[in-house]
Amino acid sequence: MDACVQQRDYTAKDYKSEVKPIWCPGCGDYSVLAAITRALAAMQLAPENVAVVSGIGCSSRIPAYTSVYGFHGVHGRALPVATGLKIARPDLTVLVTGGDGDGFSIGGNHFLHACRRNVDLTYIVMDNQVYGMTKGQASPTTEPDWEGSKLTPDGAGIESFHPLVVALAAGANFIARCSSSDPNNVADIITQAIRHPGFSLVQVLSPCVTFRPEQLEWKHMVRTAAVDVTEDAARAARRLMTDDGFNVGKVLYKGDRPAYQPEAKGAAAVADLEADFAL
Amino acid sequence: MSGQTVSLVMAGSGGAGVVTAGSLLLEAAARAGWYAYMTRSSGPQIRGGEAAVMIRLGTEPIASHDDRFHLLVGVDWQNVGRFAAEIPLGPESLIIGDPGEGETPEVFVRSGAQQIALPMKALAKKVPDGRPNMVAFGAIAGMIGLTEDVVLGVLRDSLKRKGEEAIAASIAAFRAGVEAAADFPAVPRLPAGKSDTSERWSITGNEATGMGALRGGVRFVAAYPITPATEVLEWLAPALPKVGGVLVQAEDELASINQIIGGSYGGVPSLTATSGPGLALMTESLGLAVAAEVPIVVIDVMRVGPSTGIATKSEQADLNIAVYGLHGDAPHLVLAPTSVADCLFTTQWAVHLAESLQTAAIVLTDQAMGQARAVMPRSAAVSFIGQREKPAVLAEGVQYKRYANTASGVSPMAIPGMAGYTYTADGLEHNETGTPSSQASDHQAQLDKRLRKLIGYNYGDHWADITGDQDADTAILTWGSSAGPAREALERLRAAGHAVKLVAVRLISPVQPEKFAEALKGVERVLVVEQSHSGQFHRYLRAQYDLPRQVKALHHPGPLAVRPGAIVEHITQWS
Numbered sequence: 001m002d003a004c005v006q007q008r009d010y011t012a013k014d015y016k017s018e019v020k021p022i023w024c025p026g027c028g029d030y031s032v033l034a035a036i037t038r039a040l041a042a043m044q045l046a047p048e049n050v051a052v053v054s055g056i057g058c059s060s061r062i063p064a065y066t067s068v069y070g071f072h073g074v075h076g077r078a079l080p081v082a083t084g085l086k087i088a089r090p091d092l093t094v095l096v097t098g099g100d101g102d103g104f105s106i107g108g109n110h111f112l113h114a115c116r117r118n119v120d121l122t123y124i125v126m127d128n129q130v131y132g133m134t135k136g137q138a139s140p141t142t143e144p145d146w147e148g149s150k151l152t153p154d155g156a157g158i159e160s161f162h163p164l165v166v167a168l169a170a171g172a173n174f175i176a177r178c179s180s181s182d183p184n185n186v187a188d189i190i191t192q193a194i195r196h197p198g199f200s201l202v203q204v205l206s207p208c209v210t211f212r213p214e215q216l217e218w219k220h221m222v223r224t225a226a227v228d229v230t231e232d233a234a235r236a237a238r239r240l241m242t243d244d245g246f247n248v249g250k251v252l253y254k255g256d257r258p259a260y261q262p263e264a265k266g267a268a269a270v271a272d273l274e275a276d277f278a279l
Numbered sequence: 280m281s282g283q284t285v286s287l288v289m290a291g292s293g294g295a296g297v298v299t300a301g302s303l304l305l306e307a308a309a310r311a312g313w314y315a316y317m318t319r320s321s322g323p324q325i326r327g328g329e330a331a332v333m334i335r336l337g338t339e340p341i342a343s344h345d346d347r348f349h350l351l352v353g354v355d356w357q358n359v360g361r362f363a364a365e366i367p368l369g370p371e372s373l374i375i376g377d378p379g380e381g382e383t384p385e386v387f388v389r390s391g392a393q394q395i396a397l398p399m400k401a402l403a404k405k406v407p408d409g410r411p412n413m414v415a416f417g418a419i420a421g422m423i424g425l426t427e428d429v430v431l432g433v434l435r436d437s438l439k440r441k442g443e444e445a446i447a448a449s450i451a452a453f454r455a456g457v458e459a460a461a462d463f464p465a466v467p468r469l470p471a472g473k474s475d476t477s478e479r480w481s482i483t484g485n486e487a488t489g490m491g492a493l494r495g496g497v498r499f500v501a502a503y504p505i506t507p508a509t510e511v512l513e514w515l516a517p518a519l520p521k522v523g524g525v526l527v528q529a530e531d532e533l534a535s536i537n538q539i540i541g542g543s544y545g546g547v548p549s550l551t552a553t554s555g556p557g558l559a560l561m562t563e564s565l566g567l568a569v570a571a572e573v574p575i576v577v578i579d580v581m582r583v584g585p586s587t588g589i590a591t592k593s594e595q596a597d598l599n600i601a602v603y604g605l606h607g608d609a610p611h612l613v614l615a616p617t618s619v620a621d622c623l624f625t626t627q628w629a630v631h632l633a634e635s636l637q638t639a640a641i642v643l644t645d646q647a648m649g650q651a652r653a654v655m656p657r658s659a660a661v662s663f664i665g666q667r668e669k670p671a672v673l674a675e676g677v678q679y680k681r682y683a684n685t686a687s688g689v690s691p692m693a694i695p696g697m698a699g700y701t702y703t704a705d706g707l708e709h710n711e712t713g714t715p716s717s718q719a720s721d722h723q724a725q726l727d728k729r730l731r732k733l734i735g736y737n738y739g740d741h742w743a744d745i746t747g748d749q750d751a752d753t754a755i756l757t758w759g760s761s762a763g764p765a766r767e768a769l770e771r772l773r774a775a776g777h778a779v780k781l782v783a784v785r786l787i788s789p790v791q792p793e794k795f796a797e798a799l800k801g802v803e804r805v806l807v808v809e810q811s812h813s814g815q816f817h818r819y820l821r822a823q824y825d826l827p828r829q830v831k832a833l834h835h836p837g838p839l840a841v842r843p844g845a846i847v848e849h850i851t852q853w854s
């Protein structure tokens with residue numbers, strides 16, 4: 001290392017790109033973007049060693065708004081892209097961002113298996129209980145009686161999905177919920193999630209002011225969860241299954257499973273493998 | 280086929296051990312210095328169903344099965360009749376059956392083949408722990424001229440773990456077979472082969488595909504099992520870690536293709552293998568790799584479709600989905616090996632091209648070539664290692680343009696970790712820096728760029744294998760597995776005095792109009808040969824190339840292979 005190289009201090013601004021978000025004014029996702037940049041600054045991670053991966057949706061637009069390496073793929077497939085990237089490049093810090101539709105509906109199978117596989121990823125889901133980008137349809141986390149969508153004018157009529165309970169059951173190693181109304185707290189939780197090995201899920205209640213304007217009330221409805229982090233999955237299960245979804249600001253579960261990272265360490269030459277075919 | 284060959288089938292119910300005996304026979308033939316080509320057919324049962332091994336042995340490398348088999352040995356006949364269409368026989372063929380196992384199925388008898396009784400079960404019973412399949416092996420070995428010392432060496436090596444008694448039992452049963460067949464009618468006996476076999480391999484197409492991937496530099500593979508592609512992945516699973524790579528089992532094909540896109544975005548050449556149903560699931564993300572310009576290779580070991588089709592059998596009917604299956608205008612590479620051996624070269628070349636051109640490459644092999652085992656000349660290493668163009672050092676204050684509109688169309692690609700080059704790869708249409716854009720001019724520019732890099736590239740002579748008579752007025756056009764029988768047909772036709780040329784296309788897409796026109800210079804009539812119901816290759820050629828006025832198409836669906844004789848007949852009867 002060259003001793004003359006000046007140690008540079010990164011600020012949150014250093015992680016923001018010049019690209020102007022397409023989001024509606026007041027959308028909760030602005031705060032999540034700010035929280036991500038603050039978390040990266042808090043950890044002083046060099047931008048070139050961080051990648052943000054996403055699928056499709058309003059919330060999935062985040063990569064282009066950061067100045068780290070980004071990947072904006074297709075709807076629902078952010079977790080597999082991130083899985084491949086992290087396994088191929090374990091030296092990188094890999095974040096995944098997206099929405100409730102992207103992650104729990106079209107990408108639901110990957111969500112289960114990402115929790116189970118426990119690759120060292122931090123998955124930030126901006127849950128607005130709606131498909132924002134396609135102009136307001138019910139998502140897996142939408143209440144069954146929400147009648148705001150032309151596609152399901154009488155309500156979806158099916159129970160909503162509880163992502164944190166599912167994540168726990170599927171093996172996620174870190175589970176937290178926070179609210180976009182408190183970006184400093186979101187930044188703090190994301191920092192902890194990045195530091196924790198294995199698969200970390202951060203659910204952020206992030207209002208869609210356009211298609212769910214009633215969610216503007218969320219900032220008054222949320223409360224700091226009156227619990228401390230537990231490492232006991234059974235306790236966490238009870239906690240998650242009995243809460244009303246508005247306990248925020250805390251890490252709700254932390255596991256101690258080691259991250260899945262197959263090692264690529266063999267140094268044989270490809271020609272050595274020809275022995276397989278010799279007569 | 281130059282040189283002499285003999286073709287035989289061993290068939291029987293599950294548990295009859297025909298696959299074991301067939302593999303031993305192949306191994307012995309290889310050690311005796313012969314070349315070999317072996318395919319298998321099995322019933323629909325998951326385990327233990329009836330099976331047939333079809334083997335052709337010869338003094339020169341073998342590209343396909345013959346028109347007919349000289350010898351069919353039924354260890355028993357349970358359900359074996361199901362394979363009749365895949366086991367063509369004629370009056371000059373021999374059928375050996377066990378009289379204690381019932382009558383030879385009528386479908387085989389109708390061929391007019393001569394029938395011979397060999398009480399395999401009874402002979403095996405006379406030997407402690409003797410097995411009828413070993414008696415069958417002995418009979419065949421004796422008839423084709425495999426010497427006992429070679430066979431005994433193979434039996435000793437392969438049964439070592441089972442102990443001396445098992446070896447002795449197998450040898451005794453084998454000898455009983457040799458003896459019983461001593462005065463059976465003749466089948467072709469091969470002359471002694473070359474004794475030095477150090478430059479030969481025994482390899483399946485699927486293994487060759489795996490080896491080609493590694494030689495090309497692939498170090499990350501995501502896998503979801505599917506017949507008949509699984510063996511590519513299963514060969515790679517233990518091989519990759521030895522050379523510093525990784526294989527991950529994914530939750531489905533949507534995941535496997537996106538995992539390799541992630542791995543490759545990270546700078547590691549990446550590949551997956553699947554079959555038709557998996558390829559169908561991958562098409563959306565193939566478009567992503569094209570738009571975001573992330574190099575990936577997808578192997579499609581084709582099977583009979585559509586839908587689940589016939590999972591264990593071969594067909595060349597994924598050409599359309601491979602070429603046209605992506606939405607939008609999404610130029611990409613489609614390649615097809617022309618033999619078991621060529622699975623290695625073509626896969627390696629595909630990795631090289633995908634990396635050089637930063638796009639998706641689909642390699643179409645098929646069940647017949649993937650699961651066939653060939654004893655063939657060792658494949659020499661060629662130096663085709665994937666090379667991605669990296670960005671040059673940027674001047675102070677200059678922003679890196681990931682999708683720079685370069686003359687070649689290839690834009691230097693940064694990989695995460697490189698300071699000063701951060702960008703967002705995007706499947707959304709974008710401008711040169713990668714920022715999403717819905718402007719017509721950006722769309723046009725990026726479409727042009729993604730097409731230009733593919734059509735401007737010099738693919739050299741590898742685009743097709745061209746053999747036969749340079750100035751022939753008749754050409755055979757084919758691809759993939761059908762190239763094997765076409766090669767044999769070409770040899771037969773030329774031996775009979777016909778001037779014919781064979782063009783086996785390896786680079787399906789992008790098309791090579793100039794090279795194609797050059798190859799067909801002076802050709803007045805072409806026969807297009809393929810294994811698909813609708814003639815997908817024929818239609819593709821018609822749409823993309825100028826063909827001479829006289830065109831005939833020989834095509835039928837799988838699983839029946841195209842036979843060399845059918846091609847010869849089409850040409851000789853064309854007046």
Ligand SMILES: Cc1ncc(C[n+]2csc(CCOP(=O)(O)OP(=O)(O)O)c2C)c(N)n1
Pocket residue numbers: 056057058059060075098099100101102103126128130131132133134139208
């Ligand atoms: C394969 C596919 N199907 C459908 C769509 C259309 N689509 C785009 S975003 C979206 C839903 C996004 O919802 P969510 O993930 O909750 O993100 P939000 O916009 O609410 O942040 C859908 C259905 C698509 N882009 N691709």
Ligand code: SF4
Pocket residue numbers: 022023024026027028029058059128132133207208209210211
């Ligand atoms: S539609 Fe909703 S989620 Fe999308 S940007 Fe607007 S407020 Fe945000």
Ligand SMILES: [Mg+2]
Pocket residue numbers: 057099100101126127128129130131132139
């Ligand atoms: Mg949403």
